[in-house]
Amino acid sequence: MLTVLRIVHVMxxxxxxxxTIVLVFVGVPAIRKLEGEARATAMKALGRRWRPLGWSAMGVAILSGLWLTELHGGFNSAAxxxxxxxxxxxxxxxxxxLVIGALIHDYILGPRLQREMRAxxxxxxxxxxxxxxxxxxxxSLTIAIPILGVIVLGYLD
Structure with a gap:
């Protein structure tokens, strides 16, 4: 069970x-080359297609991480x-x-920028x-968090 949970967490x-890496270095730069309504439409489509997958993956990673922490006694010892x-x-x-930042990015600033650009x-x-x-x-957090995950695994050996 522990192995399956670790696989789910890592996947x-x-x-x-x-x-996120693909969006940052491939998707968004390609869309930035577009102009006007085509750019807005492409950015909106990219966001709408990525959000369900990205947010689901983040949710599964968080839940499986909490479960793994519990299985390794992380909630039983003194902080x-x-x-x-x-x-x-x-x-x-x-x-x-990261969750707060992603919410602000995806649901506040992103839609606000689209409205402001359109108007x-x-x-x-x-x-x-x-x-x-x-x-x-x-x-930056998306890169730092898995690095800390590897450090955590080192303590379990």
Missing amino acids: SAMVWVGG LSTDFDKTVIVKSVLVVF QEPQAPTTRRRLIIVGWFNF
Whole structure:
């Protein structure tokens, strides 16, 4: 059971991380070359197709990670008593920041930028900068969290 749960956790994290890397370095740059309505339509389609897969993968990774933490006694010991506990806590806090950042990116700033660009509002460049900052913050967390996962595994040996 433990092996299956680890496989599910790693596979869901692979979908999230791999998909994010493809979006950041392939999808979004290709769409940026488009202009006007074609760009807006392509970006919206990319987001709508990725969200169910990405959010599902993230959800499975979070749930399986919590379950794995429980199976390894992470919730039974005193907080911060071992390096395992400390690393799991840091990883968990980063996951919370990632979820909040992804929600802001996908459901607040992204739709706001689309509306502002369509209406040619003057604040669109400011919203775009905020979206880029949040996006790179999320990307950084998306890379850091699996690294912490590997560190956590080292404590289990």
